[in-house]
Amino acid sequence: MATLPAAIRIAQTVGITASAFCSGSILSISFLSTPTWLIAPSPILVRQWQLSFDRGKIMNPAIALVSIISYGYLSYKLYGTLNHPKAEMYGLSALVTFGIWPYTIFGMMSTNRKLLKKHDEMRGSDIGEKATEVGLAKGDSTKELVDRWGMLNLGRGLFPLVGAVLGLWATLS
Numbered sequence: 001m002a003t004l005p006a007a008i009r010i011a012q013t014v015g016i017t018a019s020a021f022c023s024g025s026i027l028s029i030s031f032l033s034t035p036t037w038l039i040a041p042s043p044i045l046v047r048q049w050q051l052s053f054d055r056g057k058i059m060n061p062a063i064a065l066v067s068i069i070s071y072g073y074l075s076y077k078l079y080g081t082l083n084h085p086k087a088e089m090y091g092l093s094a095l096v097t098f099g100i101w102p103y104t105i106f107g108m109m110s111t112n113r114k115l116l117k118k119h120d121e122m123r124g125s126d127i128g129e130k131a132t133e134v135g136l137a138k139g140d141s142t143k144e145l146v147d148r149w150g151m152l153n154l155g156r157g158l159f160p161l162v163g164a165v166l167g168l169w170a171t172l173s
Contacts, residue, residue: 072094
């Protein structure tokens with residue numbers, strides 16, 4: 001078997017590592033941060049969510065983009081044609097990893113908007129529960145919204161995870 005050029009090996013390593021890291025980052029928020037946030041009073045809870053949201057919307061899409069570019073490069077450069085199985089696998093890795101954007105826009109945006117509105121409403125509130133949190137329709141309290149967001153975020157984290165598995169499979173097969 002011929003040795004692959006260093007650029008190909010680097011792209012494989014970067015693509016797999018970046019999509020796995022992105023998935024880990026996203027999933028850790030749902031598995032570790034969200035349950036911790038939910039024990040806080042709503043004004044603190046929504047501030048914590050907002051801080052993570054702001055950091056995550058900068059970091060995770062950038063990491064996913066690095067992965068997508070790496071997989072796209074591999075699909076195009078190494079195997080050259082779309083009828084080659086590895087080209088399709090790397091292309092699929094890129095496409096699945098890209099799925100975090102439409103999933104976020106179509107699956108999570110309404111919850112994001114509600115939480116961003118809660119953050120604005122509670123800006124400057126003390127650490128106690130805000131009076132407007134009482135008597136809301138089911139599913140509209142800050143805690144219910146953050147809990148729902150955490151579950152939706154689990155789904156988002158699966159996209160780059162599947163991309164990493166497909167990229168690894170293409171690399172090792």
